[in-house]
């Protein structure tokens with residue numbers, strides 16, 4: 001075998017990885033969830049393996065001093081230096097040029113292999129914040145915060161950052177010069193005016209979303225503050241998101257992956273997809289997502305969820321947050337939660353957990369730097385033999401700094417022997433200083449620190465060193481490295497990277513991590529850390545005592561556990577996995593979309609209608625022609641249950657019914673009385689109970705499906721339905737003549753489903769075990785109906801009656817069939833479908849005989865494939881009609897006259913509010929039906 005040199009070997013591994021990423025294993029046109037899932041898993045496993053080989057290869061090369069050079073540490077120094085207190089270099093911000101870390105100190109050779117994928121990272125904050133030094137002169141400083149730290153670790157992609165530079169730049173010169181300065185760092189600024197920043201960032205983001213997502217509630221709305229009320233802040237939020245979207249659009253190239261970050265940009269996925277539905281859009285939340293009960297508090301709860309659901313993939317740090325999100329979507333939006341995400345009418349948004357990590361190598365190596373070692377020495381001299389405890393937090397209410405201080409106070413109180421032997425260093429980085437809550441917190445913390453130092457301090461030392469400022473990277477690493485006990489007491493924290501960074505820097509000291517159970521990190525570092533409830537001051541105080549007295553072998557074991565996690569679950573892995581899953585998700589969605597019928601183009605349907613002379617319009621009723629009363633997002637069960645014809649339809653429907661060239665038939669599951677009430681004055685045909693009953697043109701009801709409809713089971717089923725209705729809040733049942741429906745669409749969905757399962761079990765073993773019935777399960781309903789009844793079965797008799805009564809001589813040359821039907825009743829769409837291999841409307845149960853007035857159903861015989869017209873032949877003497885089956889394939893094949901001739905294209909079957917359907921087309925809602933019928937009537 002030919003021996004490769006080191007960079008060739010890396011190339012091969014990276015090439016394999018890229019190829020694997022690009023490979024499309026989903027060539028099969030037929031969507032099959034199992035295939036997709038196993039393929040995705042296979043691919044991710046393979047990718048993980050390759051990444052591991054690549055990583056261990058890099059480590060080997062590094063530890064061997066590299067093949068080309070053995071002085072690589074110094075090169076690493078340079079890289080570390082530039083990502084920390086200096087600005088990140090172009091390379092570090094991911095410009096597609098890889099730094100070959102194994103080459104000589106003086107010659108950092110860029111590696112121009114062009115295999116990186118373009119990634120647009122969109123976050124409120126850019127990795128650098130700008131400070132203006134003159135009209136066209138700018139100083140760029142690295143921004144502080146976990147999001148920036150983590151994203152700086154991404155090196156696998158050709159990354160561009162889009163975000164706010166943290167400064168108001170109203171003038172053109174300033175904007176131009178800052179744009180140029182940032183371009184060198186592969187950053188693109190979004191310019192936000194001061195008032196927008198105030199309402200969007202300080203207001204909606206940090207005064208409403210931030211506390212709410214961290215379970216701190218939301219401030220009471222100040223009605224007098226006309227500018228700062230919720231609505232104006234929300235408007236500014238949407239406006240700001242739109243600005244981000246505009247900048248993304250300007251920088252987007254086809255094929256780019258767009259990765260939106262955090263609670264600041266929940267509207268961005270919607271804005272982006274509206275502009276370009278094909279854009280690959282991911283969204284990741286860095287904070288917790290709270291229980292749906294908390295999210296419900298938000299005045300704009302539904303809009304936010306809907307907007308973010310436009311993304312293809314949504315990521316959270318932990319499974320808990322993902323679970324809460326899905327639950328909010330099901331409970332608040334009434335959508336379908338599945339094991340892989342949230343489904344809205346067939347469109348799936350994938351939701352999953354992607355725990356973030358840090359660039360651990362950067363910290364591990366930093367501790368070896370002379371500069372950091374000097375800092376460590378300096379600190380050790382300063383604190384002497386005292387044990388050092390460390391807190392590093394932004395000065396934020398979620399970090400639990402007052403609780404931490406109180407616990408430390410309690411510890412000192414209970415352990416007098418430790419008072420002069422321990423010191424707590426608290427680095428509290430000022431943050432969001434324009435928000436009043438943060439200002440209050442600063443005062444509160446200062447007050448507590450002063451009190452404790454006054455109480456336990458001496459003339460020469462104090463127990464707490466509190467700093468209201470940030471540290472540079474080297475000082476921070478030195479502090480992490482020389483600390484004995486790190487204290488993280490967040491009340492809630494998305495992840496908390498400080499805990500990871502501490503562990504990465506502790507290779508030699510192996511100190512103890514006390515970690516809040518409410519930080520995301522507790523799920524990953526829980527094994528090695530001492531987990532505490534920060535609200536329980538007594539527990540935290542005793543954990544401090546335990547940590548300070550912990551024997552070294554226990555410390556080592558705990559540290560090892562966490563160190564392994566931190567060094568394997570890196571920010572590179574995190575980003576790689578997210579982007580890879582996003583790509584997969586998009587491929588899967590494309591496959592799914594292929595199976596979704598297209599939207600009905602109303603112009604086309606109307607154009608064909610105009611050119612036709614004998615049209616048939618078949619319409620469902622419930623959720624097709626009824627008025628939605630939840631236009632504001634709120635469901636009004638009381639009004640909705642009344643089932644009223646949409647008011648805007650009254651006039652156009654009348655017009656259509658009165659047109660001599662059109663026949664309008666309503667085919668509904670409802671009781672005849674409901675249809676009578678709504679269509680009293682219309683010149684219309686009504687089919688109630690899925691076609692069992694028919695009201696003819698002279699307004700008389702006849703029984704369309706007559707034979708052997710037994711209903712002796714109804715009473716006992718009603719009894720069961722009553723029982724479950726009593727026990728399932730907001731559920732109800734509807735009793736008809738030949739069926740009964742239990743509906744739980746307004747109930748708690750999960751509870752409703754459990755109840756439905758229970759009900760089915762009970763029904764099948766009891767009341768209907770021997771009855772000639774069918775149980776039809778809807779998304780949120782259970783219906784028991786007489787065997788063999790469906791809209792598709794009923795239609796042939798109805799059609800027969802219509803043709804007979806109207807004495808129709810010319811063939812029907814146009815059919816529009818629109819409804820929000822259960823899958824069972826979609827056989828109605830298929831009835832008119834010319835390209836079917838066989839018509840399967842045959843009642844399968846002998847209990848139901850032939851319809852009196854209609855055609856004797858054929859028995860699924862193969863029909864001629866060459867026939868592309870729907871043709872029903874009539875024998876008008878006996879009123880029988882035969883469709884499609886090889887009994888009578890077309891007018892020419894027997895002597896009957898043709899009554900249906902749709903020329904293939906003049907058939908518009910259309911499912912309302914569904915994505916999976918046998919219909920040819922889709923309409924989104926009854927509002928679309930209104931618009932369509934209005935156009936037809938005009």
Ligand SMILES: O=P(O)(O)OC[C@H]1O[C@H](O[C@H]2O[C@H](CO)[C@@H](O)[C@H](O)[C@H]2O)[C@H](O)[C@@H](O)[C@@H]1O
Nearest residue numbers: 125145146147262286287356493494495496497
């Ligand atoms: O940009 P700022 O308003 O100054 O705030 C700084 C960042 O704070 C939050 O960080 C979160 O992200 C970390 C990384 O995922 C995570 O470990 C931590 O638990 C979170 O609090 C915020 O989410 C970021 O957007 C801010 O940039």
Ligand SMILES: O=c1ccn([C@@H]2O[C@H](COP(=O)(O)OP(=O)(O)O)[C@@H](O)[C@H]2O)c(=O)[nH]1
Nearest residue numbers: 144145146147149394429470471496497498
């Ligand atoms: O003086 C400081 C203090 C903190 N940090 C960084 O700020 C981030 C804090 O992230 P974390 O996830 O713990 O919390 P967040 O502030 O994002 O809520 C970490 O990467 C720290 O290294 C920093 O750069 N300088």
